[in-house]
Amino acid sequence: MTDALAAEWLKLRTVRSTAWVLAVTVAFFVLILLLAFQTANAWDRLDAADRATVELRPLQEFGVWAAGLSMAVLGVLSVTSEYRTGMIRATFTALPRRRTVLAAKAVVTGGAALLVGEAMAVGAFAGTRLVVGDTPFADRDASLTDELPALVASGASVPMFALLGLALGVLLRSTAGAIVPVVLLWHVVPMLVYQLPGPWDARLGSVMPAALPRQVAGLSAESSIYGDLLPPAAAVTMMLAYAFVPLGVAAYALTRRDA
Numbered sequence: 001m002t003d004a005l006a007a008e009w010l011k012l013r014t015v016r017s018t019a020w021v022l023a024v025t026v027a028f029f030v031l032i033l034l035l036a037f038q039t040a041n042a043w044d045r046l047d048a049a050d051r052a053t054v055e056l057r058p059l060q061e062f063g064v065w066a067a068g069l070s071m072a073v074l075g076v077l078s079v080t081s082e083y084r085t086g087m088i089r090a091t092f093t094a095l096p097r098r099r100t101v102l103a104a105k106a107v108v109t110g111g112a113a114l115l116v117g118e119a120m121a122v123g124a125f126a127g128t129r130l131v132v133g134d135t136p137f138a139d140r141d142a143s144l145t146d147e148l149p150a151l152v153a154s155g156a157s158v159p160m161f162a163l164l165g166l167a168l169g170v171l172l173r174s175t176a177g178a179i180v181p182v183v184l185l186w187h188v189v190p191m192l193v194y195q196l197p198g199p200w201d202a203r204l205g206s207v208m209p210a211a212l213p214r215q216v217a218g219l220s221a222e223s224s225i226y227g228d229l230l231p232p233a234a235a236v237t238m239m240l241a242y243a244f245v246p247l248g249v250a251a252y253a254l255t256r257r258d259a
Contacts, residue, residue, distance in 0.1 A: 001100055001103070003095070004100050004101055004104035005107060005108060007095070007104070008078075008101075008104045008107075008109075011082075012078060012108055012112060015077075015081065017074070017077045018074065018077075021071070021073055021074045021077070022070075022116070024070050025066070025067050025070045025071075025116060025120065028062075028063060028066040028067065028120075029063055029120060029123060029124065029127070032059055032062060032063050032127065033127050033128065035059055035062075036059055036131040036132055037131050039132070040132040040133070040135045043135055043137070044135075051136075055137055056129070056132065056137050058223075059124065060121070060124040060125050060128055061124075062124075063120045063121070063123070063124035064120050064121050064154045064155060064157065064158060064213070065210060067116055067117055067158050068117070068157060068161040068186060068209075068210065069161065069183070069186050071109075071112075071116055071117070071158050071159070071161055071162040071165070072161035072162055072182045073165060073182075074109065074113065074162060075161070075162040075165030075166035075167075076165040076166070076169040076175055076178040076179055077175060078108075078109050078166060078169070079169040079170050079173075080169045080172075080174060080178060083173045084175070098251075098254045099251050099254070102170065102251050102254055103251075105166060106163055106247060109159075109163070109166055110159040110243075111159075112162075113158045113159040113161070113162035114155070114159045116158060117156065117158025118152070118156075120155065121152070122155070125144070125147060125151055149218075150214070150219055153213040153214075153216035153217040154214075156213070156216075157209065157210070157212060157213045157239060160209060160242050161209065163244070163246075163247055164182060164246055165178060166247065167246035167247045167250040168181055168182060168246065170253065171246075171249065171253055185208075185209060186209065187210075189208065190208045190210060190211070190225055190226065193205050193208065193225075194225040202228075202229055203227060205225065206226065206229040206230050207227075207230070207238055208226055208227075209242050210226065211224075211226030211228070212236075212242075214226070215229075215230045215231075215235035216239070217232070218232055
């Protein structure tokens, strides 16, 4: 397992796709800061009633939401690039235990995604506060200690998307074929669920992947397209299921098919 981890870490940090995915993630972070600056300028022109409704939280959550897609793409590319070039055969020749290879990929990709997710969550929180300065937004008084549970839960959702992308990459062996269902589950399906009549919009909206971090932290889904019917323990269970159930299916398929 140590050799497998070292090999997967070497692959992840040396391929160009990783640099591109991280660059896109940084670009999203810069966009958040620009949007925070624009929001602060617009706040000065609002009346008192409208000012009371403007919050920074949506901008802060946007960073992790975008990072989830970026890391899902990274998870897909971590395996489909090897299938595309044929290097997967060399990998399985050097390390015949395929489940060990998949576990190493999951640890390396999931660990990298966790670091990126938490960095984006904390960075968006601190960065937007610095950009807006003393502008008294409705949620401006919340401290880092108060927001820490929500930030940790939000950042922890990013490896969920990364492992889901990895599993789909193993199952479909196609970059485009794996990214499409990730995007559907990431954003398109929640938008469709939001259009359903009640109470099904809230019921199904509560189990969407991007709805889980708020519920883990015990926050409401007010002013969002998601539901908030799950208790924190159930939301954690759903996050683990999204990450590891597809990965288990991928591990089974990987040992039953030719490279």
